[in-house]
Amino acid sequence: MTLDNSWFSEPYDVTGSAFSLKIKAKLHDEQTPFQHIEIYETESYGRLMVFDGCVMLTTLDNFIYHEMMSHPALLSHPEPCDVLIIGGGDCGTLREVLKHDSVQRCVQVDIDERVTRVSEDYFPELCDSNNDARAELLFDDGIQYVADCADAQFDVIIIDSTDPVGQAARLFGTEFYTDCQRITRDGGILVAQSESPLKQLDLIKSMSNNMRSAGYSSTHTFEFPQSCYPTGWWSCTLAGKENNFENIRPLDNGVTTKYYTTESHLGGLVLRPFIQDALK
């Protein structure tokens, strides 16, 4: 059967598949200097944020992505104090980072202020921590910010980017990772969203290679379900300056998660065999 225009559909060239959500209403439509932002009310995934026709997040399933972009990296570091997020304008990753008591400062650099303002309006639950005194929200070019930054300023850097298309492609390259490596303190960790383990293992391999070329000594990829992203399966890739990813801390007392568990983090330290084969 065909899907009519009561559905929002995103077909993916890379994967030859498409994901669609039944729409109740369009709530917002805006062309910013950087992208076309749309917000929809869906039948069953809550609200849907779309940039340039690509699904960014839904109310229903964003918790998985935001937890996996933050907790594995932060809990692989003995005491993360200063954290940098590149992208992440919806502020969901920021909220998870600020659950960690050791964090004294979290700088978020997203090029498009409108993303944050729209998120505050339509996904207020993600913006709970925007007024936390430790949060520093900058609206600027993340690549330039990292290039201009002094050495050894951060313990954890999180690349919460869109797909490697157009300007965002540079966020997956060796030059950018080299700057990240330079501004990371000893023992520091980089984590980047790294697309679908089912269909984009070549990209994951190239990202890992680029991270090592940039001077990181170790990399590791974690995979997680993400219903609204291509193939319904997503990943993040960590890089460490000299980090042993196997020394993980438990979550602080009182910190709650919906998806992340220490046990699954430990389980994920061993790659799925088909991923391990592909990354060899």
Place this chain on the structure above:
Amino acid sequence: MTLDNSWFSEPYDVTGSAFSLKIKAKLHDEQTPFQHIEIYETESYGRLMVFDGCVMLTTLDNFIYHEMMSHPALLSHPEPCDVLIIGGGDCGTLREVLKHDSVQRCVQVDIDERVTRVSEDYFPELCDSNNDARAELLFDDGIQYVADCADAQFDVIIIDSTDPVGQAARLFGTEFYTDCQRITRDGGILVAQSESPLKQLDLIKSMSNNMRSAGYSSTHTFEFPQSCYPTGWWSCTLAGKENNFENIRPLDNGVTTKYYTTESHLGGLVLRPFIQDALK
């Protein structure tokens, strides 16, 4: 945008979402006494098997489902000798079960012989073990088979069913599980596919309750990505007669998997917090 008829689309009422695959060609179309079977060649997921408009499996991602329907249950049993599969006519689960040296006999009861014949033609890799001397392929009503079966015949029973719609709904009920419990030996385990953890936790809870009502003393749900199924995220639920799911064996030497690892199995023994909350 709308998806035209170069795509196969399956919209899901329960989840208000849809999954689509770009089609190269239709390879097979057949109305059996039980269902409408279609086979497509897709752009990027290999071949696609569809029953009555619902995606059953694709070449690309079926390995996850078949491994998770077999290895967690079999490795939670100290020495599974006799295994029963209800449904599973594509034979992918059978192939995984027969990787275990302890298994002396695996009876598969699928109501529709055409599923197996079509799978042999279009998914021959799933049918590698159909001629194994330990495999017994019956084409009959699984509910009747279980009702007629003598007590304590099997160590592991696998319910590899379609969705809880029409006739298959009975495969999710207490009456059927009670018969399963009766024909399971002491220490035996039941495992059933249990739909989407993102959108069908009510069903998972009701299945778990039904299993306990049927006399099983413990249940546990494992979740796994499954790109081609609703929400891209799926689950299986295990029930044990007096089993401790935490005593798991490693895979036998020489047995290879693409998705399953002992470490992820151990990690999965702790439920994701949002699943744990829902199943309370």
